Amino acid sequence: MVTLHLEELFQMRETFMKVNIVGVGAGPSNLSLASLIHPTGLSNQFIEKRSEFSWHPGLQLPHATLQVSFLKDLVTLADPTNAFSFLAYLHETGRMYQFLNAQFDAITRQEFTQYLHWAAAKNENVCFGEEVERIDFDGDFVVATSKRKLRAECISIAVGKVPSVPHFAEQGIGETMFHSAYYLAHSHRLAGKRIAVVGSGQSGAEVFQDLLNRNGPDAPDQITWVSRRERYAPLDDSPFTNDLFMPCHQDYFSSLPAPNRRAFLKENVLASDGITESTLREIYQSLYLRRFVRDAPNTVNLLPNRAVENVSRDGASWILKMLHGDTRQHEMLPVDIVIWATGYKNATFDFLGPLEDRLQTDNDEIAVDSSFAARWNGPSSRPIFIHNASREQKGLSDPNLSLTAWRSAKMMQRILGRPFTSEPESSSVCWGPHVALPGQALRTA
Ligand SMILES: Cc1cc2nc3c(=O)[nH]c(=O)nc-3n(C[C@H](O)[C@H](O)[C@H](O)COP(=O)(O)OP(=O)(O)OC[C@H]3O[C@@H](n4cnc5c(N)ncnc54)[C@H](O)[C@@H]3O)c2cc1C
Structure with a gap:
């Protein structure tokens, strides 16, 4: 049985x-x-x-x-x-x-x-x-x-989506080199270390801010924030930019040829991938207080306009090889921990x-x-x-x-098989072909 x-x-x-x-x-x-x-x-x-x-x-x-x-x-x-x-x-x-x-x-x-x-x-x-x-x-x-x-x-x-790191870093992923998506899982390992945060989107900013706020025995020895962008740029959260996040813009965007779509995404990346202004302000204020009010030793390095091209081992250190966007010179940065805040992929x-x-x-x-x-x-x-x-x-x-x-x-x-919700409202902005106002003569050349 x-x-x-x-x-x-x-x-x-x-x-x-x-x-x-x-x-x-x-x-x-x-x-x-x-x-x-x-x-x-x-x-x-x-x-x-x-x-x-x-x-x-x-x-x-x-x-x-x-x-x-x-x-x-x-x-x-x-x-x-x-x-x-x-x-x-x-x-x-x-x-x-x-x-x-x-x-x-x-x-x-x-x-x-x-x-x-x-x-x-x-x-x-x-x-x-x-x-x-x-x-x-x-x-x-x-x-x-x-x-x-x-x-x-x-x-x-x-x-x-899944965390994305540069292909040259993939081999080294582990306890001393990881993606920001796993930051909290590794956060007990950061005290007294030289740390590089790579990437200046919202995740990179939040990790950098958290490291800055650590005091006493929890504090890292050095913190370096590396960015390929030329500056630590804010998220564009202004009204007309937010119209890009309306259904009518998504419909318009989908109707464009692929090269126009790609160009638009590149041009407008800060509408979605910049840093919230309040986060930037808090970071700036922390840096100010450290430097001028608390007279703390300088342990922070801000390095924008650098593309990290490689990472290699030197004993217990990682060496980041960076290319400066203007001088075109390489710079080498030794650290103990690398945190890749380099986004996500499908x-x-x-x-x-x-x-x-x-x-x-x-x-x-x-x-x-x-x-x-x-x-x-x-x-x-x-x-x-x-x-x-x-x-x-x-x-x-x-x-x-x-x-x-x-x-x-x-x-x-x-x-x-039927409408589920009312048609979404239209923006005041005319993304596509010009629609004439009442009484307005419309001409296309
Ligand atoms: C740190 C962070 C903060 C963000 N903050 C914002 C924000 O403030 N505003 C905003 O608009 N967007 C934000 N985003 C963007 C974010 O992509 C969206 O907010 C949202 O998480 C997308 O939801 P999702 O369901 O598509 O994906 P996810 O939230 O990633 O959920 C996918 C789920 O699928 C599960 N799964 C995967 N494979 C399988 C399988 N085979 N079987 C069963 N389950 C599976 C996973 O376990 C996961 O729970 C943020 C993204 C990040 C990384």
């Missing part, structure tokens, strides 16, 4: 459960879609490999703030009445008045993480501690996870292996249509939605929270 353990019986019962939608990953992108689906009655399962919710845990520094308005939450810009909004979170956790009275210029990343955690915990369709390993297609999608198999009509892939979708040949690409990205569904040779009633992996096709806002709710609404529209 064969005896089955309870766990095996449970797995057998779940085998080939069929749902409308399976989501891969439960970061903000898929949590947004899961929240919009929740009231519709469509069956869904969102599968997350982490054992519990977390959002960029290696950089959850206590004073780090959100770089966008808290209204750019999971749902509000697509459906302000949805029960998973940030305002619903404030209300349900009994802090609405005090949140208003606190008058934050920007909310902390810690509180936004708590909100995301709350939204994930409240949604019974979000499953943690389970990894999607393989997706096949036999008329429906067949999703194999580390725990079970599911059938689905739609797939929603939101696996985020994750590979290994679990899509069986379908890979059926997907169209657009340069290095999977090509997506206006509803963010992959262009593939399967039936259009079986969409594979892709979040946060189409920056070259969709623009600066793709990896950002700004259009997360709108992107999910576009997917909902495709799933439901």
Whole structure:
């Protein structure tokens, strides 16, 4: 006689459960879609490999703030009445008045993480501690996870991005050289060390600021902040720049030829990758206080306009080889620890292996249509939605929270086959062909 353990019986019962939608990953992108689906009655399962919710845990520094308005939450810009909004979170956790009275210029990343955690915990369709390993297609999608198999009509892939370091540094990654995404995991190793932070986006600035704020026995011996940019440049958070993060601009951007799109991304990089002005001010003030008020020994080196070209070992030290952008001379910097704050790149979708040949690409990205569904040779009633992996096709806002709710609404529209939310408002700026004002004669040359 064969005896089955309870766990095996449970797995057998779940085998080939069929749902409308399976989501891969439960970061903000898929949590947004899961929240919009929740009231519709469509069956869904969102599968997350982490054992519990977390959002960029290696950089959850206590004073780090959100770089966008808290209204750019999971749902509000697509459906302000949805029960998973940030305002619903404030209300349900009994802090609405005090949140208003606190008058934050920007909310902390810690509180936004708590909100995301709350939204994930409240949604019974979000499953943690389970990894999607393989997706096949036999008329429906067949999703194999580390725990079970599911059938689905739609797939929603939101696996985020992975840390990126220069190829010459890859071999040395370990305890003394790591990406800023793992900063907190290594932060106990930094006291008394000579440290180089490479990269001057928001992550590099936050790491540098945290190192500057360390005192006494926790303080590093030296801190050097290296940047390829010519200066420590602010995020452009001004009103007209923020219009670039509206649905109408994303539509316009997508309609442009690839060379125009690439040029635009390069030209406007500081609209998304600069440093928040308040962070720059705090860093500048810390440096001022160290130098003029506390008369502290000078242990800080600011080195902009240097491209790091190589890193090598010299005994226990790392030697950074840097090229100065103007003098064109090389400089060598010996340090004990290197922290690469050099950004992120698209994750590979290994679990899509069986379908890979059926997907169209657009340069290095999977090509997506206006509803963010992959262009593939399967039936259009079986969409594979892709979040946060189409920056070259969709623009600066793709990896950002700004259009997360709108992107999910576009997917909902495709799933439901009808408009999901009202048409997004248009900007006052005319991005594309000139539209004549009433009575204005329009001429094109
Ligand atoms: C430090 C930091 C701060 C940021 N702050 C802001 C900000 O203030 N404002 C803003 O607009 N943007 C910000 N961003 C941009 C950021 O990309 C988005 O905020 C957001 O995290 C994107 O969400 P996502 O769900 O697409 O990806 P992620 O948040 O990366 O989530 C992807 C999830 O997929 C899971 N996963 C991966 N593979 C599998 C698998 N095979 N099976 C199951 N699960 C899987 C991962 O475990 C992960 O939880 C920040 C980025 C960083 C790095």
